[in-house]
Amino acid sequence: MKLVVIGAGVVGVTTAYALVRDGHEVTVVDRAAAPALGCSYANAGLVNGLTAAPWSAPGIPATVLKRFWRHDAAYRVRLRPDPAMAAWIVRFFGNCTASRTTEIKTQLRRLSGYSLGLLQELRAAHDLAYDQRTDGFIYLYRTAKSFETAHAAALGVDDPTVRPKALSGAALVEIEPALAAARVSFAGGLHYDRDETVDGRLFSQEMARADVENGVAFRFNTTATGVLVERNRVRGIRVAADGATDDLAAEAVVLAAGIESVDLAAPFGLRLPMVPVKGYSITLHMTDPSALPRHAMQDAHRKVTLTPLGNRLRIAGKADLAGRDRTIDRRRADTVLAALPDLLPGARWHGEPDYWSGLRPMTADSLPLLGPTPVDGLWLNTGHGSFGFTLACGSGRVVADMISGRAPAIDLTGLTLRT
Numbered sequence: 001m002k003l004v005v006i007g008a009g010v011v012g013v014t015t016a017y018a019l020v021r022d023g024h025e026v027t028v029v030d031r032a033a034a035p036a037l038g039c040s041y042a043n044a045g046l047v048n049g050l051t052a053a054p055w056s057a058p059g060i061p062a063t064v065l066k067r068f069w070r071h072d073a074a075y076r077v078r079l080r081p082d083p084a085m086a087a088w089i090v091r092f093f094g095n096c097t098a099s100r101t102t103e104i105k106t107q108l109r110r111l112s113g114y115s116l117g118l119l120q121e122l123r124a125a126h127d128l129a130y131d132q133r134t135d136g137f138i139y140l141y142r143t144a145k146s147f148e149t150a151h152a153a154a155l156g157v158d159d160p161t162v163r164p165k166a167l168s169g170a171a172l173v174e175i176e177p178a179l180a181a182a183r184v185s186f187a188g189g190l191h192y193d194r195d196e197t198v199d200g201r202l203f204s205q206e207m208a209r210a211d212v213e214n215g216v217a218f219r220f221n222t223t224a225t226g227v228l229v230e231r232n233r234v235r236g237i238r239v240a241a242d243g244a245t246d247d248l249a250a251e252a253v254v255l256a257a258g259i260e261s262v263d264l265a266a267p268f269g270l271r272l273p274m275v276p277v278k279g280y281s282i283t284l285h286m287t288d289p290s291a292l293p294r295h296a297m298q299d300a301h302r303k304v305t306l307t308p309l310g311n312r313l314r315i316a317g318k319a320d321l322a323g324r325d326r327t328i329d330r331r332r333a334d335t336v337l338a339a340l341p342d343l344l345p346g347a348r349w350h351g352e353p354d355y356w357s358g359l360r361p362m363t364a365d366s367l368p369l370l371g372p373t374p375v376d377g378l379w380l381n382t383g384h385g386s387f388g389f390t391l392a393c394g395s396g397r398v399v400a401d402m403i404s405g406r407a408p409a410i411d412l413t414g415l416t417l418r419t
Ligand SMILES: Cc1cc2nc3c(=O)[nH]c(=O)nc-3n(C[C@H](O)[C@H](O)[C@H](O)COP(=O)(O)OP(=O)(O)OC[C@H]3O[C@@H](n4cnc5c(N)ncnc54)[C@H](O)[C@@H]3O)c2cc1C
Pocket: 006, 007, 008, 009, 010, 011, 012, 029, 030, 031, 032, 035, 036, 037, 038, 039, 040, 041, 042, 043, 044, 045, 046, 047, 048, 200, 222, 223, 224, 225, 256, 257, 258, 259, 260, 261, 277, 278, 279, 280, 281, 316, 317, 318, 357, 358, 359, 360, 361, 382, 383, 384, 385, 386, 387, 388, 389, 390, 391
């Protein structure tokens, strides 16, 4: 089948791979000049195969409402007359019950675990190199109470293989020596040793290389201005490039355009229930790479993640509900960087830090939108929120399975189109 994938972020390039391996003729279209110049460019880099959890959880509404207007709050909301955003907030708060959190977590982890396995297979098959690490991720807790609560919750999962190692005191420093100099003391940490880390841009570039090797065509600097549909059946897309418009014929189209998927679906009466949630990262080129932490770590108190990526250290966090504004608010980004001296006071870098912001395509339940729409031949692979890398390989595979007329290997309850 002749197919177009709109978007060359991590979701688009993994979808194209799965489709071409199924024998389809695939073209990926992106308005940018290269893969991963959108939200996939410089995120925190975690592949939370075992630890993915929805943002909505009991206690979150209180945390948000207490501080949402402050420039240093983890979650900031810029209130505006925007019905889609208001509806999203209502749904998000509605998902913050214990029962919904458990239900969503089960659905999320079904896909994240599947996706991690596929990522590992792909890495081996194509010798992908993307500054990855495979020795896990540590959540750090400042108080005994927060550590014990998180530990008890982690032990509550049914599958014993996904339980973390609980570490405190010398054991924590032994596994992560960089913490020996930390300015704040941590009551303990939970080490999930099967999670991985990824440089998002490098991974997407490597996947695009594997795509091309398998016959995928890429059209960069090309904007999809609309999906062409006749009698409720896709017949291609309209594109604009170099000041000219053109039609690309296709029997099926996959929307993998991040937050812009909302605009491409809208003409068909599809209101994709997702909003842009801005986050920040700062990447430092370390003077002494041997001082880098061995693991990615998150200080649960600040909700900021530190990730070693080759000779670089990335610090990422924040969630701003502020529409499509992509500008980097330096004051806000610096509150992310301010987490660094607490953990690694001796960190030194050369050159200017690389500041970045990206818009997470976020649903109110943190689950992506995968699969068919009521328009024949129009497919979704979008809404991955804060888990694009965690879920990309699995999402691409299941969407390709459905397009190819095969039953996906996992149950997709909760992961298909919701409006
Ligand atoms: C601060 C931060 C930290 C994060 N940390 C993590 C993490 O640790 N782990 C994790 O798994 N995820 C993380 N994420 C989330 C992850 O980055 C996203 O889920 C993921 O990048 C989404 O990928 P995507 O391919 O759907 O979208 P994008 O990467 O945005 O790709 C969409 C592409 O579509 C193109 N496009 C849009 N409209 C059109 C059009 N009309 N025509 C042609 N092309 C178009 C864009 O140019 C873009 O290249 C983080 C995000 C942020 C902001």
